[in-house]
Amino acid sequence: MNFRMNMHGLRAIYLFEMARTWRTLFQSVVSPVVTTTLYFIVFGAAIGSRITEINGVTFAAFIIPGLIMLSVLTESVSNASFGIHLPRFTGTIYELLSAPVSSFEVVLGYVGAAATKSIVLGFIILATARIFVDYNIAHPMAMVCILVVTAVTFSLFGFIIGIWADNFEKLQFVPMLVITPLTFLGGSFYSIDMLPTFWRTLTLFNPVVYLISAFRWSFYGTADVPVGISIAMIVLFLAICIGIVWWIFRTGYRLKN
Amino acid sequence: MTVQNDGIRAGTADKSLNSEGESAVSVSKLSKVYAGGHAALTDIDLDIRKGEIFALLGPNGAGKTTLISIICGIVNPTSGRITACGDDVVRDYRKTRARIGLVPQELTTDAFETVWNTVSFSRGLFGKKPSPAIIERILRDLSLWDRKDSKIITLSGGMKRRVLIAKALSHEPEILFLDEPTAGVDVELRRGMWDMVRKLQKTGVTIILTTHYIEEAEEMADRIGVINGGRIVLVEDKTALMKKLGKKELRLNLHTTMPAIPAELSGHALALEDDGNTLVFTFDTTAERTGTTRLLADLDRLEIRFSDLDTRQSSLEDIFVSVVGQSS
Ligand SMILES: Nc1ncnc2c1ncn2[C@@H]1O[C@H](COP(=O)(O)OP(=O)(O)O)[C@@H](O)[C@H]1O
Numbered sequence: 138m139n140f141r142m143n144m145h146g147l148r149a150i151y152l153f154e155m156a157r158t159w160r161t162l163f164q165s166v167v168s169p170v171v172t173t174t175l176y177f178i179v180f181g182a183a184i185g186s187r188i189t190e191i192n193g194v195t196f197a198a199f200i201i202p203g204l205i206m207l208s209v210l211t212e213s214v215s216n217a218s219f220g221i222h223l224p225r226f227t228g229t230i231y232e233l234l235s236a237p238v239s240s241f242e243v244v245l246g247y248v249g250a251a252a253t254k255s256i257v258l259g260f261i262i263l264a265t266a267r268i269f270v271d272y273n274i275a276h277p278m279a280m281v282c283i284l285v286v287t288a289v290t291f292s293l294f295g296f297i298i299g300i301w302a303d304n305f306e307k308l309q310f311v312p313m314l315v316i317t318p319l320t321f322l323g324g325s326f327y328s329i330d331m332l333p334t335f336w337r338t339l340t341l342f343n344p345v346v347y348l349i350s351a352f353r354w355s356f357y358g359t360a361d362v363p364v365g366i367s368i369a370m371i372v373l374f375l376a377i378c379i380g381i382v383w384w385i386f387r388t389g390y391r392l393k394n
Numbered sequence: 395m396t397v398q399n400d401g402i403r404a405g406t407a408d409k410s411l412n413s414e415g416e417s418a419v420s421v422s423k424l425s426k427v428y429a430g431g432h433a434a435l436t437d438i439d440l441d442i443r444k445g446e447i448f449a450l451l452g453p454n455g456a457g458k459t460t461l462i463s464i465i466c467g468i469v470n471p472t473s474g475r476i477t478a479c480g481d482d483v484v485r486d487y488r489k490t491r492a493r494i495g496l497v498p499q500e501l502t503t504d505a506f507e508t509v510w511n512t513v514s515f516s517r518g519l520f521g522k523k524p525s526p527a528i529i530e531r532i533l534r535d536l537s538l539w540d541r542k543d544s545k546i547i548t549l550s551g552g553m554k555r556r557v558l559i560a561k562a563l564s565h566e567p568e569i570l571f572l573d574e575p576t577a578g579v580d581v582e583l584r585r586g587m588w589d590m591v592r593k594l595q596k597t598g599v600t601i602i603l604t605t606h607y608i609e610e611a612e613e614m615a616d617r618i619g620v621i622n623g624g625r626i627v628l629v630e631d632k633t634a635l636m637k638k639l640g641k642k643e644l645r646l647n648l649h650t651t652m653p654a655i656p657a658e659l660s661g662h663a664l665a666l667e668d669d670g671n672t673l674v675f676t677f678d679t680t681a682e683r684t685g686t687t688r689l690l691a692d693l694d695r696l697e698i699r700f701s702d703l704d705t706r707q708s709s710l711e712d713i714f715v716s717v718v719g720q721s722s
C-alpha cells in the first residue's frame with residue numbers, strides 16, 4: 138500500500154471545519170471573551186482584592202492560566218464533538234466514509250481544526266487578560282506546548298464524544314456536566330494546597346489538576362503538582378485518546394454498520 | 395431461489411463478461427449480515443461492464459442500498475470481495491474511491507453551505523486539486539449555475555438532488571452510483587435526470603443506478619440485474635429480458651357495467667376490475683399471436699362496447715412471479 142497522503146482531502150476537511158467557525162464567529166470567539174472578562178471583574182477585581190497573594194502572585198494573575206484552560210477544554214470538546222457529530226446526524230458522513238481519505242486524515246482534519254480554534258481562543262483570552270492584569274510568562278515555549286497538547290488532547294476527546302453520542306443531549310452533557318466541574322474543581326481559582334488533605338488527595342484523581350498545574354507553572358514557575366508528573370499525565374491522556382480513536386476507526390464503531 | 399435455466403442465470407454466467415469487455419466493478423461472493431442478525435445480502439456475484447448503464451432493480455428492502463454502500467465503503471461487508479477497475483476496494487481504497495462517485499438515496503446535504511462551496515469541498519475531499527473551471531462546467535450542466543451562491547437549504551428537492559449529483563461528479567469519477575435517483579421526483583424532472591445520465595454515459599462514465607420502477611430500468615439501462623431478498627435473481631441485457639418477461643395488460647373501460655365475464659369469452663385470459671367497469675386482458679408480447687385481434691373481434695360480435703383502452707407493462711411483481719415460477 139502506498140503511503141501518500143490525500144493532502145487535498147485533508148485541506149478540504151480542515152477548511153470546511155474552520156469555515157464553520159467563521160459562520161458562527163460570535164458564538165465561537167466573542168462569547169468566551171465576554172465570559173472571561175466577567176470572571177476578571179468578579180474574581181480578579183472584586184473578590185481578588187481581598188485575597189492575599191498565592192505563591193507570590195496576585196489572585197487576578199493567579200487565575201489567568203486556569204481561566205484559559207477552562208475555555209480551551211470546554212471549547213475543544215464541544216467544537217470537536219459537534220464537528221463530527223453533525224455529519225453523522227445529517228447523514229452527510231456518507232461522503233467522508235466513501236472518500237479516498239484515511240482515518241488519520243479525517244482525525245487530523247477534524248481534530249486539527251477544533252484544536253486550532255481552541256489555541257486561537259487561548260491567545261485571545263491571554264490578550265484580554267492583559268487589559269486587567271499585568272503578568273509575566275516564565276516559560277513561554279513550555280506555555281505554548283502545553284496549550285497545544287491540551288487543545289489537541291481534548292479535541293481528540295471531543296471527537297470521541299461526538300462519535301459516541303447518539304443524540305445532541307449527550308453531546309452537550311459531557312462538556313457541561315463533566316468538563317466544567319472538573320475544571321472548576323481542578324484548581325482554576327485556587328491552589329489545591331489550600332484544600333484539606335482528604336479533598337486534596339481526591340482532587341489528584343481529577344486529570345484537569347495536572348493540566349492547570351503545569352500550565353500555571355509555565356507562567357509563574359510554581360506548581361501544585363511536580364511538573365514532571367503533570368507532563369507525564371498529559372501525555373498519558375493524549376495516548377489514551379489516540380488509542381480510543383484508533384480503535385474507533387479499526388472497528389468502525391458507530392461510523393459503519 | 396437462484397434461476398438455473400438458460401441465459402438468465404445470475405453470477406456464474408457473468409464470468410464470461412470479461413471476454414466481452416473489462417469490468418468496472420466486480421463483486422464476488424458478497425454477503426452482509428447486519429448487527430441485528432438480518433441477512434441483507436447473500437452470496438452476491440455481479441460484474442458491471444465499463445461504460446454501461448446498469449440498473450439494479452428490486453423492491454424496497456431488497457438490499458440495493460446495502461450493496462452500493464458496501465462497494466463505496468460506507469458499510470462493512472461480512473464476507474466477499476469487490477474490485478473496481480481491477481483494484482480491491484478495501485486494500486486499495488484510495489485508488490478505487492477516487493474513481494467512484496456516489497449519489498445517495500436520501501437528500502443529505504450541508505444545509506448552510508452554498509452550492510459552490512459544497513461541490514468544491516467534495517472535489518478536494520476526493521483528492522483532486524481545485525478547479526473552478528470544472529466546477530463551473532458541472533454546475534452549468536446541471537442547471538445550478540445561477541444558484542451557485544445560494545445556501546442549499548433554500549433549494550427545492552429537485553435542485554438538492556442535482557447538488558448531490560454535482561458533488562458526486564466533482565472529482566470526475568469513472569464510475570457513478572445513483573441510488574434511486576428519481577424516487578419521489580415528478581415526471582418532468584425524471585426525464586431530465588434520464589437525459590443527464592445518458593449524456594454522462596457518452597462521456598465514458600459507467601453508471602449503476604438502483605430503482606424499483608421497472609419503467610425506469612427499461613428506459614435507461616443497457617443491462618438489468620434483479621435483486622430480491624438480498625439475492626441477485628437474474629442479470630440480463632435489457633432487450634433480452636424485456637422480451638423474455640414482457641407481459642402486457644390491455645385494459646378496456648367498458649361502456650356499461652359487466653356483472654360477470656360472459657361464457658363466450660372464457661377462451662381469453664380475462665379479468666374484471668373496478669366493479670365490472672374495466673375488462674383486463676393479459677397477453678405475452680413475445681408470443682407469435684398475442685390474441686388481441688381475436689379478442690377485439692369477439693367483443694365486437696357480442697356487442698360489448700368500451701369507451702377507452704390502455705395497455706400497461708407487467709409490474710415488477712409479475713416479473714418476480716415469472717422468474718420464481720421458471721426456477722421451480
Ligand atoms: N443499518 C441497518 N441495520 C439493520 N438492518 C438494515 C440496516 N440497513 C438496512 N437494513 C435492512 O437490510 C435490508 C436491505 O435494506 P436496503 O439495502 O436499504 O434495501 P433497498 O435499498 O433495496 O430498499 C432491509 O431489510 C433493511 O431493513
Ligand SMILES: [Mg+2]
Nearest residue numbers: 458459499574
Ligand atoms: Mg435503498
